[in-house]
Amino acid sequence: MARVSARDRLLAAAERRFYSDGVNATGIDAITAEAGVAKMSLYNNFASKADLVSAYIEHRHTEWLALLDARTALAANDRDRVLAVFDAYLDHANDDYPNGFRGCGLLNAAAEFPAGDPGRAAVRAHKEEVERILIERIAPIAGPAAAPGLAEHFSFLLEGAVARAGLAGSPDLLLRARGIAERMLEVV
Missing domain, CATH: 1.10.10.60 (Homeodomain-like)
Structure with a gap:
């Protein structure tokens, strides 16, 4: 061992x-x-608690990317590759949290940091990367011109759902958000 x-x-x-x-x-x-x-x-x-917090943020980011990679490996087509982003959030929400699901750990942490804190910048960078991933995955479906706008919609849908799911203590709203995204992809 x-x-x-x-x-x-x-x-x-x-x-x-x-x-x-x-x-x-x-x-x-x-x-x-x-x-x-x-x-x-x-x-x-x-070096300090701040250094530990920075490592926590980086680890959660890396952990989410690994969940996304695992979900992407299961994707059968471009639409599934987009929905894999939602599925990775669902996988994170379905982790075994001893005191229950509280939403996005990165957003929860960022809410505690003052403006200008490096931790907030790291969380913002993660969220921007999620949106870039969505743009890349939506482009083959909706075209490069429409992809940024649709990715922004999906990003807002995803972040709103994870925040509300955290308040509810259940990933159910993330499932609903995934369903909305799926329906939006059908009409693109």
């Missing part, structure tokens, strides 16, 4: 606590206790 590094344990504990309790409400002591490591281990692996 492979031994999990202190860094990985700390990041996993931070992810659970940040998602469940929020970034600002989660202290270093709670993270180190949950990870089962000494406080010094945290500072040997992360």
Whole structure:
């Protein structure tokens, strides 16, 4: 059995606590206790809590891209490749969260950061990448000229649905958003 590094344990504990309790409400002591490591281990692996938060944001982004890659591999056609973006969000929503689904962990974290914070910029970059992915996947269906506008609609649909699903504590609204997107693709 492979031994999990202190860094990985700390990041996993931070992810659970940040998602469940929020970034600002989660202290270093709670993270180190949950990870089962000494406080010094945290500072040997992360320069500060801000550095740990940055690693959390990057990991959630990378994790979502892996979900998207897995869903894309199952896509049979261009339409399915677009809907894979929604499916990746659904997969994230259906993760086993100890205290329930609370919406997009990146948006939840960004809401806690002040304007100009690097964490907000990292979350914005993730959301912009999602929209670029949608543009690329919609272009073969709707054409390059129409793709940016439709991708923006899908991005708004997706982000609104994940926010509302988080408030409801259930991914059901994401399923509805996926259905709307599917119907929109049928008339393009």
